[in-house]
Every structure is written in structure tokens, then in C-alpha cells.
Amino acid sequence: MSLRTKIVLALLLTSLASVTLVGVVAYQRVVTRFTDMHLAGARDSFRANVQAYVQTYGSWDAGAAAEPFAAFSQRRMGGGPGRPGRRPPQENGAGPGMGSPGAQLDGPAQSERRTAPPIQFLVFTPDGVALTRTPAYAIGDHVSTDDQAGAEPLRVDGRLIGYFHPEGQVNFSAPELRFVGVARDALLGACALAAILAVGAGLVIGRRLSRPLRRLTDAARAMQAGDLGQRVAVNGRDEIAILAQAFNHMAEALARDAARLREISIRDGLTQLHNRVHFDEQARMLYQRAVREGRPLSLMIGDIDHFKAINDRYSHAIGDAVLRQVADLLRAALRPGDLAARYGGEEFVMLLQDTGAAEAAALCERLRQAIAAADWQEIHPDLAVTISIGVSGDLGQDGPDGMIAAADARLYQAKADGRNRVCAA
Template sequence: MRTDIRRYFTRLPWSPGTSRPSTVRDRFARVGPRLTLLIVVLAALLPLLGLLAEREQRAAGVRGARAEAQQLAEVIAHDVGEDAAGGQETDPARLRQHLEELRAHVGGDIEIVDLRRNVLAATMPEAQSRQLGADAGGQIAATIRDGLPRVISHDAGQEVLSLVVVPIRTDAGIVGAVLLDYTDLTHDLLDSGATARRNTIIAALGGMAVALALGWALSRGLVHDLRRLTAVAHRYAEGEYDVRAEVSSRGEVRELAAAFNTMAERIAERRAVLTDLATTDALTGLHNRRAFRTSLARDLARAERGGDALALLIMDLDHFKAINDEYGHLGGDAVLRHVGAVLQRELRADDVAARLGGEEFGVLLPGAGHEAAMAIAERLRQAIARMATVYQERSVAVTASFGVVAYPEHGRTAGELVERADGALYDAKRAGRNRVCAPEPG
């Protein structure tokens, strides 16, 4: 029986102790074919990853443009709202000039409307503005009603415009809205990333060829770098604007990372321009009221933590209305610019000078006590009194009155310090102007 079984097995195509013929399944059980299959699969995934990275970079550009546009629109709305809250009458010509200056930086049209969607100032053509008001009235009205920013897509014929609408707020509530066309900003950001997106596709296709030609190790490196680039694009889209792409590969992938970093640097430059517009007084080059409040809160918190000295000066130019009446607003602007230059020249690097509005200025003196602040204020008063602004071949003289307070002698909060500095300033005005006054401690 055993002999018959042994003979039976010897008649089979294979028998125990002999090599079994290989099949397709057996071949792919080996390491080499498995690695080849893995390389092919990875190579096939590279174009898909490249397309996903390209799509994400485009989406990041669009989201970044929308975020920058909304930030700038909110800055404009805040400034208009502050003017309205302060009781200042809106000057359409001045407002339009300001919008034109902003348009030169951003590249998009701006429109300001009131509660009834009447246009107060705009840089876009009147016909387009009327058409936009008719088409997007529901979105504008909704933003004025609930105070939520919205994005509007407007068909302008040859292209679809992208606009953001944000509410204008005062203490009394919403008084209007700002519309900002960020279509050109989106195009600029997408154009700056066009090389990156093109290189993404090139890198994906090249990576597929390289993976098939050179093997699994190089393929894994390319996939890793592309995934890293995609992760960087995601992080950038989420607002991590300081993130930069770093790869270990050479060639197209490194060029792709460099192009992405170039795009990020350009966006950073635009953000710097927006930040400068939001914190700098355009006439004097000093800080504006918002930046001054931020600096006061920061320095006051630092003084509270470390027990450091801090002084605040508030100064007002004397009889400035007479200067405007005699020399016109351009002459007054020349005097304000000259005063700003004097403050920058006379103050220390750590001091903060700001134009608070009109002819009123503020100065923060970190580390300065009451006596030092009085001496600095007197030096500034004399420097302003000595200066002569030449306007239209005429010399314009001006003096200033100062109110000086110090932390903690005159107050422990920003509100207390500002209030007491204003009171000291009014004392200087009542005492005859062109002098420095300080309140009694307590």
C-alpha cells in the first residue's frame, strides 16, 4: 500500500522533496515582486498627491486673500465707526481719498454704505456700484442686521468678483457696512503660487518616473516630502503664517518648496503693509490712537509685574485752529508733520509717540518717573516752541501745552492715567498755555 502511494506521488507533476513549479501567487509572495508592486502603487499615488497638494495650495491662497480682505475691511470699518462715534461729520471727499490710498495698497475697490445701503464713498464705478447694491442687497442687509461678515460673489460680466462685507459698529450699534473687492488680491496670491502649483504637478509626474526607475527608497522620500508640503499648506491655511516648507529631496521638489516659501514671504509682506496701515498715522508717521492704547496697556501691565516706572504725556498744540484758519489745512498738516519729526528726534528709542487725533499727541515713557517725565516734557515744549515750519515762504510758529502723569502716583489703570493727564493738560491751557502741568499725587 505504501509502495503504491509512493509510486502515485512520483507520477504527480511535483512530489515531496522536489521543487514545486511557481505560480503567479507564489511569485508575488516573494519580497522582490511585493516591493515592485509597492513602488508601482506609490508611483500611481504621486500624481494624486500632487493634485491634492495643488488644490490645497490654491484653496489656501483663496482663504488667505479672504482673511486679509476681511482684516483690512474691519480696520476701515473700525476707523469709520470711531469717527462716527466721536461725532465727527463724514467728509465724502476725504473718505474717498483715504479709500483711494488703501486701494493702491490692496488693489481692490472699496465701498462704504449706511443703514439704508446708500453709498457714502466708493472707488468702484457708479454703474457697478448700483448693480452690486441690487444684486447683493440681501447679503449687505443681513450683515447690517446681524453683524456677521459675509462673502459675496458678484457677476460683473467678464469675471466674477469676490467681495467681503463687514459691519461698521459704534457704541450705539451698527451704522453701516464696508464692502471690499478682493478679486485682484486673490489673483495676485494665486499668481504668486502658480509656479508652486505647476511644480507640484511636475514633481508628482517626475516622482512617478523616478520611483519606477530608481526604486522604492527614492519613491518613499518623494512621498514623504510631498506629504510634508501638503501638511505645511494645511497649517498655513489654518493661519500659521510663519511656517515654511523644508524638504530633503533635490530637484523639482526643492524648487516647489522654494516657490511655496516665496509665496509665503509675499503674503507676509502684504500682512506687514496692512499692519502698518492699521497702526500708523499716515500724516506724521507716528503711532495712531489704536496702537497707542495697545502700547499703554502693554507697558502698564509690565510696570505692574516688575514694579517699573511709567509716565504718560498728553500734549495739545496751542491755537491750532488759528493756524488752520490763516494757512489752510495744508499749512496745518505741515505743522503736524514737523511736530511729529520733533518728537521722533527728541525721544528715546523705547519711548512711544502717537498722534491721538487732530492736534493732540500722546507719549509713553517706560522707565521714567514723575520728575524725569516733567523734564522730558519741558524739553519737548521748548523744542516745539523753537521750531519754525516754513510754509509757502512763511514761517509758522506754534507752542504746545502738556499734561504729565506717572504710574502709580497718579493712577493705576489706563483710564485713570489718561483722565488725569487730560485734566493736567486742561490746567496748562487755563494757566495760559505753552507750559507743563501735572496733577497732585493721589
């Protein structure tokens, strides 16, 4: 799964979860608010009916003997028996005014009536004797201790008549149910809109995040494959920009270290000339190019005369200093495109591009003279150093190895002829 997909899913799930949670809480609060409003209205209406009932008849018992409380409440709210569309009196704590005010409607509003009976109120004396009928109690029954708990006092003109508490659930009218339905639909629409916005934001943010990360990933894979020249653009100051900047620093450090290691691997540690391995690799390529393009190419091998005697007489430290000095003189004789290396021990090789054997021999002769004329007394007062050189410029030999073999043969000839000389074809 790509990073962009993960971001889109994360934003979508987070948004949906948040909106759903808010929607559920908001819906429950709307329903709870409606319920509290209905219940508060029912309590106020019920208290007003009880107060009027007791004031009219002097006491609850006198009122019960004259007229049931439910009938009184229904008549007081304008819904007496015999009027069209009115509920007949009930001998309980329900009826008009026992739910929310104005619960009973006339004429065309019949379709808006509640389909379930309004909430009922259980009324009982301070001694716990039921004064109204409910599904759980008949008038005169003793109300249990649990049902008496939390009941509200009923007072008329300062006198405690008894206690009451609602029973059942508040039932909404059709308009109220439609209003709650509209609120629910609005919350569902908000969830759908949040999902669309989350997907859109996820696509935009995912693209902005995944693009630089993809570049970083591609650059890291290229580095893993050996291409250490990778760099990525640094945009902004966020975490991805910091990561890109760190990657660039790391890539630069790795490139420097790789170049340094590469240079160390192809250099002779004592003389800082190229080593034999690097010389052999380059000699093959230069030889093939010279043959392919028909260009001259010459190779020389030089060997310091009596080098073992120098080590034995003056010490190996003096011998190392001689090697370094000869390398400096050889390096000074190089031209652009020439290749020089320490081939092993006191032997040095040079590959001279676009140079025939005669020109190579002349160059080697100048080098031999420079070595013989050098101020070796700076290293040791009794020191004198010369070199013998063999030169080969025949591309018809068996590759660079054949040229080396031919030059080596001429080097032995130079030594046999008395050393400190150049021998060429």
C-alpha cells in the same frame, strides 16, 4: 487613504497587471509555439507517408485496394499490427506519423503517451471526394465547400493527388505538459516576485514622496492658523522641490505683506506715528508690567496751540505740514522703549517707561522748547507753532485710562494758564 498607501497600491496594481498580461501572452505563445511545432511535424510526416504510399502502389486508389493508408503509415513508422504496444490500423487519416513524429512510444514509455488520439488529416480528391475517414466524413463522402477552403495541395512527383487539412486539436505528451506547467509556474512566481518588489518600491518611494509633502502640508496648516514664518527644506530639483521652493517664496511674500499691513494698521497715515488703537493696546501691557514690577511710568498729552486757527488762516495743507513736523520733533525726543502716537486731530501722546513724573516733565519741557524754536517759516513765512503738554506719572490711577484722564486734565490747566507750557503734578 494616505498618499503612501495610494502609491503602494498603484505600483502593486500596475506591476501585477503588467506581469499578468506579459505572463498570459507568454504562456499563450509557448502553447501556440508547441502547437505549431507539432502541427508542422505532423504535416511533414503526413506528406512523407502519402508520398511513400503513392510511390509504393503507383496511385492512391491502388494503394487503398492493397492496404489501408492508416495501416501503411503505421507500419512505415515502425508500428505494424501485432507488435507489442502498437495501435491497430485505423481506416482514417490518423495514426503514427499523423500527429507529431514519434508519437507512439514503446515499453516503459507507455505512461508518457498522449491520453487523447493524435490529430487527424482530412484528405480529398480535387473533385472534393473524401479519401480518409474523419469524425465528419466517411471515405467517398463529398467534402463541403467550407471544409475544402484553406486545404493544402498534396503532390507526388509533381502530380496533384488531392488536398488535405488537419482536423482536431494537437494533444501534448506528459513531458510536454510538464514543461508547459513549469513555464506556467515560473510566470506565477514572477507575478509574486513582482508584487513583493512593487510593495517594497512603493513603501520606499511613498516614504520619500510623502515625507516632504507631509512637511508641506504641516507648514500650510500652520500658515492657515496664522503662523506666517513657516519654511520647508528644498531638496533636489524634482516637482516636490519646485513646490517647496514656491511655497517658501509665497510664505515670504505673505509674511512681508502681513508685516506691511500690520504696520499700516498701527500707523497714522499722515504723521507715521502709531495710531490710537495701537497706543491703547501697548499702554495696557506696559502699565501692567510697570505695576507688576514696581517700575515708574509716565504719560504725556500734547495739544498744538490754536491749531484750528492755523488751518483757517493758512489752509489745511499747511496744517498737515505742521502735524508732520511736530511728529518728527516728537519722534526725535523718543528714547528706546518709549511709545508715541497721534491720539486724534492735533493731539499727541507719549508713554515714557522707567520715567517718573519730574523726569517726564523735564523731557516734555525740552520737547516744548524744540517745537517753539523750530523753523516754521520753511512751511510758511508767518507761521509760529507752540504746544501745551499735560503730564501724569501716578500709577495709582485707574489703569492707563486713568493716567490719560489725569494728563488730559493737566493739559487743560496748561491751556488755561496761557498755553505753550508743561503742566505736571
